């Protein structure tokens with residue numbers, strides 16, 4: 211099973227990216243998680259096609275049997291950079307690469323709530339593009355930055371739970 215992983219944070223020491231990359235290491239080779247990059251995308255403008263970075267991300271999404279988002283919560287919702295990437299890949303409406311695409315959402319935060327509002331918003335956004343958001347265990351990670359060391363995520367309890375979640379997601383979508 212091959213999945214595409216997208217982090218909602220661009221910063222180098224991101225706990226979202228650390229968690230995604232550590233999970234990719236833990237899941238392999240049974241499940242491989244390729245990284246989809248969103249940091250080089252231009253701001254969405256319907257007058258343009260977005261160029262090679264958008265084309266590459268769209269192709270990665272189209273080719274993957276499922277997506278794994280790991281995103282922080284910004285101001286009670288998803289970060290603008292993630293929404294920008296989703297907007298680019300959401301056209302043509304209801305016929306985009308997201309249509310029917312199984313998506314797993316993991317949220318993180320620096321505080322105690324684990325980004326639950328961002329998680330709910332992202333699922334709502336994905337539903338609007340006719341993506342599939344299968345019912346799975348909800349993976350929320352509070353105080354995530356405290357568990358990052360040298361670019362890796364270190365909280366074994368969180369990692370075990372998330373590994374189970376991704377395995378269950380993969381099994382559900384046919385992996």
Ligand SMILES: Cc1cc2nc3c(=O)[nH]c(=O)nc-3n(C[C@H](O)[C@H](O)[C@H](O)COP(=O)(O)O)c2cc1C
Nearest residue numbers: 219224225226227282283284285286319320321355
């Ligand atoms: C612009 C901004 C807005 C934020 N808003 C929230 C928020 O609404 N709720 C929350 O729990 N944390 C919020 N945070 C804290 C982030 O969840 C925390 O910094 C997290 O570690 C960022 O993810 P990252 O480590 O992957 O970069 C905010 C951080 C930033 C930079």
